[in-house]
Amino acid sequence: MSAAHDESANASTVASKEDRVLVEVEDLKVHFPIKRGVFLDRTVGHVYAVDGVDLRIRRGETYGLVGESGCGKSTLGRALLRLVDQTGGRVVFDGVDLSTLKGEPLRRMRRRMQMVFQDPMSSLDPRQSVASILVEGLRAHGLDTDRVATDRRLRELLTAVGLPETALRKYPHEFSGGQRQRIGIARALTVNPDLVVADEPVSALDVSVQAQVINLLGDLQEEFGLTYLVIAHDLAVVRHISDRIGVMYLGGLVEEASSDALYQEPLHPYTRALLSAVPVPDPELEDRREHILLSGDLPSPAAPPPGCRFHTRCPWRQADRCDTERPALREVAPGHRVACHFAEDIRDGRIARHAVAAEAVDATTGLPGVTSSSAAGPASVTEVLGP
Amino acid sequence: MALLEVRDLSVVFQRKGEDPFAAVDGISFDVSPGQMVGLVGESGCGKSVTSLAIMGLLPQRGVRVGGTVEFEGKDLLRLSDRELADRRGRDLGMVFQDPLSSVNPVIPIGVQVSEVLERHEGLRRREAALRSAELLERVGIPDPGRRLKEYPHQLSGGMRQRALIAMALACKPRLLIADEPTTALDVTIQAQILSLLSELVRDTGTALIMITHDLGVVAGMCDEVNVLYGGRIVERAGRHELFAEPRHPYTAGLLASIPRLDAPRGERLTPIRGSVADNIPWAGGCAFAPRCPNAVDACVERGPEMTREGERLLRCHNPVGRPAPSEEVPAR
Numbered sequence: 001m002s003a004a005h006d007e008s009a010n011a012s013t014v015a016s017k018e019d020r021v022l023v024e025v026e027d028l029k030v031h032f033p034i035k036r037g038v039f040l041d042r043t044v045g046h047v048y049a050v051d052g053v054d055l056r057i058r059r060g061e062t063y064g065l066v067g068e069s070g071c072g073k074s075t076l077g078r079a080l081l082r083l084v085d086q087t088g089g090r091v092v093f094d095g096v097d098l099s100t101l102k103g104e105p106l107r108r109m110r111r112r113m114q115m116v117f118q119d120p121m122s123s124l125d126p127r128q129s130v131a132s133i134l135v136e137g138l139r140a141h142g143l144d145t146d147r148v149a150t151d152r153r154l155r156e157l158l159t160a161v162g163l164p165e166t167a168l169r170k171y172p173h174e175f176s177g178g179q180r181q182r183i184g185i186a187r188a189l190t191v192n193p194d195l196v197v198a199d200e201p202v203s204a205l206d207v208s209v210q211a212q213v214i215n216l217l218g219d220l221q222e223e224f225g226l227t228y229l230v231i232a233h234d235l236a237v238v239r240h241i242s243d244r245i246g247v248m249y250l251g252g253l254v255e256e257a258s259s260d261a262l263y264q265e266p267l268h269p270y271t272r273a274l275l276s277a278v279p280v281p282d283p284e285l286e287d288r289r290e291h292i293l294l295s296g297d298l299p300s301p302a303a304p305p306p307g308c309r310f311h312t313r314c315p316w317r318q319a320d321r322c323d324t325e326r327p328a329l330r331e332v333a334p335g336h337r338v339a340c341h342f343a344e345d346i347r348d349g350r351i352a353r354h355a356v357a358a359e360a361v362d363a364t365t366g367l368p369g370v371t372s373s374s375a376a377g378p379a380s381v382t383e384v385l386g387p
Numbered sequence: 388m389a390l391l392e393v394r395d396l397s398v399v400f401q402r403k404g405e406d407p408f409a410a411v412d413g414i415s416f417d418v419s420p421g422q423m424v425g426l427v428g429e430s431g432c433g434k435s436v437t438s439l440a441i442m443g444l445l446p447q448r449g450v451r452v453g454g455t456v457e458f459e460g461k462d463l464l465r466l467s468d469r470e471l472a473d474r475r476g477r478d479l480g481m482v483f484q485d486p487l488s489s490v491n492p493v494i495p496i497g498v499q500v501s502e503v504l505e506r507h508e509g510l511r512r513r514e515a516a517l518r519s520a521e522l523l524e525r526v527g528i529p530d531p532g533r534r535l536k537e538y539p540h541q542l543s544g545g546m547r548q549r550a551l552i553a554m555a556l557a558c559k560p561r562l563l564i565a566d567e568p569t570t571a572l573d574v575t576i577q578a579q580i581l582s583l584l585s586e587l588v589r590d591t592g593t594a595l596i597m598i599t600h601d602l603g604v605v606a607g608m609c610d611e612v613n614v615l616y617g618g619r620i621v622e623r624a625g626r627h628e629l630f631a632e633p634r635h636p637y638t639a640g641l642l643a644s645i646p647r648l649d650a651p652r653g654e655r656l657t658p659i660r661g662s663v664a665d666n667i668p669w670a671g672g673c674a675f676a677p678r679c680p681n682a683v684d685a686c687v688e689r690g691p692e693m694t695r696e697g698e699r700l701l702r703c704h705n706p707v708g709r710p711a712p713s714e715e716v717p718a719r
Contacts, residue, residue, distance in 0.1 A: 068573035068575065176664050177662075206429040206430055206662070206663070207602075207641055207644060208429060208640060208641060208644050208659035208662075209662055211644035211645070211646075211656035211659075212660075215656055215658060218655075236646045239646065239648060260652060274575060276578075278603065279578075280606065280607075281602035281603045281647065282606055282649060283607070283626045284627070284631075286606050286607035291578060293578055294579070296529070297546065297576065358529045
C-alpha cells in the first residue's frame with residue numbers, strides 16, 4: 001500500500017503533502033520467547049510486548065506514544081526501525097514493507113530512520129570524540145566523500161543543536177547531561193533522516209534542562225522537516241510536543257487522538273486514570289481535581305488478561321464483554337480512536353465508576369494469585385531484553 | 388514546639404587532593420507534628436544529603452557535618468551510634484527512592500518488616516509476624532500473609548515501595564523522611580503511593596519530609612515547600628503562596644520550564660539557561676547568578692541573605708515581581 005493511497009478520515013485536514021503517511025503499522029506483533037532449560041532451551045511462553053498495533057504516522061508530524069513501563073512502547077519503537085524482529089504484522093515505511101527488506105537494502109533504508117536514546121550517558125561511546133561520533137553515520141552511508149563538506153556539515157549540525165564548534169574535539173564526559181543529549185540528537189541528524197524515533201529523550205535530564213531539549217526538538221523539526229515518533233512516560237511532555245498521541249497498555253493501543261482532543265476528552269478509562277494521576281504544579285487545581293486511583297499493578301505482558309487487557313483494573317468494568325471480548329480500536333469521533341466497548345456510555349455518564357479490589361499481581365509470573373517462584377517469567381520487556 | 392529543628396546544617400565533603408565541596412551549606416527549617424514539608428530541587432542541590440545527614444547515614448570519613456538537628460530538643464548529630472540506632476526505625480523512619488536496592492534481596496519481606504518490630508518493640512517472632520501482616524494490609528498490599536514469605540524480587544515496584552513504607556511505619560515513627568519515594572514508579576502507581584502517604588500522615592499525625600524534584604508532587608501535598616539550590620534554601624513558602632506567586636527567579640524558572648497538563652498547548656517553554664555546572668560558590672555571590680535572568684551586579688559581588696516577607700523566606704537580591712524585602716532574618 002503506497003503512502004498516497006491513504007485516506008485518513010481526518011475531517012479537518014486537506015490532502016496536502018504534510019498529510020501523507022510516512023509510516024504505516026498494521027497489526028504489528030512482537031513476542032519474545034521465554035526460554036527455560038540449559039540444554040534443551042525450551043520455549044515455555046511468550047512475552048506479548050507488542051500485540052496487534054495499528055497506527056499511522058504522517059509526514060512532518062510528531063506522534064507521541066505514552067504508557068507505563070512494560071506496556072511495550074519502546075519495543076514498538078524498536079520494531080519500527082527493525083531493531084527487533086516482528087512476530088507478525090507489517091511496518092510500511094514510505095511505501096516499502098520493511099519486513100521484506102534485508103541485507104544491503106535494509107541498511108540503506110536505515111539512513112532514513114534514526115533514533116535518539118534515553119540515556120545520554122550510555123548511548124555515546126566514551127572513547128570517541130564528538131567529531132568521530134558524528135562522522136560515523138556519514139561514513140557508514142557513504143556520505144563522507146568530501147572532507148571540507150563533511151566538516152561544514154558537522155559544524156552546521158552542532159550550531160543547529162546549540163553546541164559550540166569547539167565541541168568537535170571533545171569527548172562525551174566533558175559535557176553535561178543536556179549537552180550530551182544534544183550530541184545524541186545531532187548524531188541522529190547527520191544522515192538526514194526522514195523519521196526520528198526518540199525514546200524518552202528528556203526523562204534522564206533535570207527539569208530546567210528538559211525544556212531546552214524539548215524546544216530544540218521542535219526547532220529542528222521545523223528546520224529539517226522531520227517526522228518524530230516520541231516515546232515517553234511523562235504525559236505533560238508528550239502532550240506538549242505531539243500532534244497526535246497513542247496511549248498504550250499491555251502491548252496494545254487503547255486510545256489515539258489529536259493531542260488536544262486526548263487531553264480535553266479522554267475516552268478510554270485507562271487514559272482518564274493516567275491523566276488524572278499526573279501531578280500538576282498548581283495547588284488550587286490539585287485540591288479541586290478528581291483523582292482516579294487505579295488499584296493494583298500492571299499485569300505481566302507474559303500473561304495478559306483475556307478480553308480487554310485493562311479490565312482487571314478498570315473502574316468502569318461491566319459484567320459482560322469486558323473480560324471475554326478484546327475491544328478493537330474504533331473511531332468514536334473524527335480522528336479519535338478508542339479500544340473500549342463502553343466508551344460512549346462512559347463519556348455520557350451512563351455507566352458509573354465503581355471500586356475495584358486490587359488483584360495481587362506476582363512480579364515474577366504475572367499471573368494473579370499464583371504463588372510460584374519457580375515459574376520465573378520476566379516482569380517487563382526491558383527485563384527480557386536485558387542490558 | 389517543632390518536632391524537628393534543623394539549624395544551619397552543613398555537609399562538607401572532603402577528598403584527598405580535592406577542594407572541599409559543601410553539598411549542604413547552611414540549611415535551617417522546622418517540621419511540626421502532622422506537617423508535610425517539601426524539599427524541592429534538581430540533582431546536586433543537596434536535598435538527599437540533607438536527609439542522610441538528619442538520619443545520621445553519611446559516612447564517617449571524609450564528611451564534615453555542622454549545625455544542629457534537634458529532634459524533640461535532642462541534637463541528633465551529637466548522639467552516639469548506639470543511641471541513634473535506637474531512634475532510627477523507632478522515632479525516625481525513612482523511605483528511599485529505589486525500593487529494590489533498599490531491601491535485602493535474599494531475606495523474605497516478612498522477616499525484614501518484623502525485624503524492626505523485634506528490634507525496637509521487643510516483640511516475639513510470632514507477634515511480630517502478625518503485626519507485619521497487619522502493616523502490609525494497612526499499606527494496601529493484597530494477600531499479606533502470602534507476601535510476607537516472598538522475596539523482594541517477587542514483588543512489583545509499587546508493592547516493594549509499599550513494603551518499604553510498611554517497614555518505615557512499623558514502630559509509628561514521629562518523623563518520616565521520604566526521599567523521592569515515587570521517582571522510580573509509574574504515574575498511576577505514584578498516585579497510589581502519594582495518596583497512601585497523605586492518608587498515613589493524616590491518620591497518625593506523623594511529620595513528613597518529602598524530598599522530590601517534581602513540583603507537581605509537592606503542589607498536591609506539602610504544607611510548606613523549601614526550594615533548594617546549590618545547597619541552600621533559596622525560597623520557602625506555603626504551597627499555595629509559592630505556586631501562585633513564585634518570587635525567586637529559580638522557582639519561577641522551574642515553573643516556566645515544565646510543560647503542564649493544565650496550560651494551553653503549543654506555547655514555547657522558557658528553559659533556565661545553562662546547567663548546574665555553571666554555579667558559582669555562595670561565598671562570592673549567588674550560586675544561581677550565572678543562570679539567572681534577573682541577575683544584577685550585586686548578585687556576583689555578595690551572597691544574598693535570607694529575607695522574610697510575611698510567611699515567606701527569600702534569598703535573592705532581585706526577585707521576580709516586586710523588589711526584595713529589606714527585613715533580614717536574624718540568624719537563629
